[in-house]
Amino acid sequence: MSILSDAWDYLTTAQNWTGANGITSPTFDGGWRFSRDSILGLGLEHLWLSVAAVVLAIAVALPLGIFLGHVRKGGTATVVVSNVTRAMPTLALLTLFAASAIGYGNQAVILAAAIFAFPPVLTNAYTGMADVDPDIRDAALGQGLTRRQVALKVELPLAIPLIAAGLRTSMVQTVATVPLAALVAGGGLGVIINEGLATQRYGQVLAGAVLVALLSLGIDAIMARLQRAATPQPLREAAMAA
Amino acid sequence: MDSVPNPWFSLDYLTRNWSEVSEQLWIHTTLTLQAVLIALAIAVPLGIAARRIPRLAGPIMGTTGVLYTIPSFALFGLLAPFTGIGRTTVLIGLVAYALLVLVRNIVVGLQGVDRDVVDAARGQGYTSGRMLWHVEFPLALPSIIAGIRIATVTTVALVTVGVVVGYGGLGQLMFRGLQSDYRAQIMTATILCLALALVFDLILMLVGRALTPWTRRRPA
DSSP, X not given: OHHHHHHHHHHHOHHHHHOTTOSEEEOTTSOEXXXXXXXXXXXXXHHHHHXXXXXXXXXXXXXXXXXHHHHTOOHHHHHHHHHHHHHSOHHHHHHHHHHSTTOSSHHHHHXXXXXXXXXXXXXXXXXXXXXSOHHHHXXXXXXXXXXXXXXXXXXXXXXXXXXXXXXXXXXXHHHHHGGGGGGGTOOSTHHHHHHHHHTTOHHHHHHHHHXXXXXXXXXXXXXHHHHHHHSOHHHHHHHHHO | OOSSOOOSOOHHHHHHTHHHHHHHHHHHHHHHHHHHHHHHHHHHHHHHHHHHSHHHHHHHHHHHHHHTTSOHHHHHHHHHXXXXXXXXXXXXXXXXXXXXXXXXXXXXXXXXXXXXXXXXXXXXXXXHHXXXXXXXXXXXXXXXXXXXXXXXXXXXXXXXXXXXXTOOTHHHHHHHHHHTTOHHHHHHHHHHHHHHHHHHHHHHHHHHHHHXXXXXXXOO
């Protein structure tokens, strides 16, 4: 299998990891960017794009989901949002953004990826808050807690396992989506795949695919740990069973 | 930069290029249908096997999880040297991804069947084959149909990535629109994609309702 050995060669060549001129390279305006010929640089860029997208999504989706779940309104709307984004091709958003005022490159990528990172966070925050046992809410209100305290001190801790699961899904999904960035001149590990396709070096394509898959699995493992750590002790067994 | 008008919406584009747009729309539609049907034909026996032989359930579900982390972009590219550029390559990739969603939902659906119902059926003398088709399968149907709906909608979106091997249906229009900075072309293809997904989803929802009349008579 020449593709397999080509992929192996690609992955075992030191210069492919460090780049010909280091992990970062200077830009014309005096700044710097990740080198497009370094696996390490592209990997870091991949992580940065994914994290930026997910943070952007969290900033909007988490408060919104927590609020909507607390007041138990807008359930249908959250379902509609997640269904529409599932039908929306990533390529469509990327090309639309690239052709708009946002332009080519990483900005379009972060925005598009953020939109796809949005629904899992929103729906899980909503469901987690809305599905808290009504008796528990009543008991908390009866004890004299304000609605705000009920939301933040009773419902939120009970919703944490689901919220954490949503963040995990969102993050892993984003890491696997970001490779498409290479099609609109963005960075990340997709560049390796895209370059391989363009030059018909399929070993390099395989190497790129393996790198992305490993990164996704690694992120998933880390997120699983965080999810466990964030879940209050008494809820852990229930969360594992679910 | 914007000295030449470059509108996002243009009916003119659609009427002038209808033959090309309709051709890609047709490719997109048939590719989706073909992929989901093939995936279903493979997923049903796999799902049943996972249910019948519990030892297989772990590996089948685990593999589906790992496969999902491989970017579609790379999968299409990797298949290209073996299956060439074009329809077959895209079809294989689409079937693989649809398969994951379908197998999962079939297994979950079958696992969700009430043990008491199965015991009752066995007590009435159902053989295992008859039990599967007349008791377990109908009860798992809502979950299976939900899986088919998700698989179909995601497949419609995924076809566009076929651009990588030059066979992306409406994605072809999006990418060409990007390369020539023709906004109306990208927007038209995007809207048609969403509409196609919506139409498929509505049809499947109606089919699902017709197949599972008992779910509607549940006390509210």
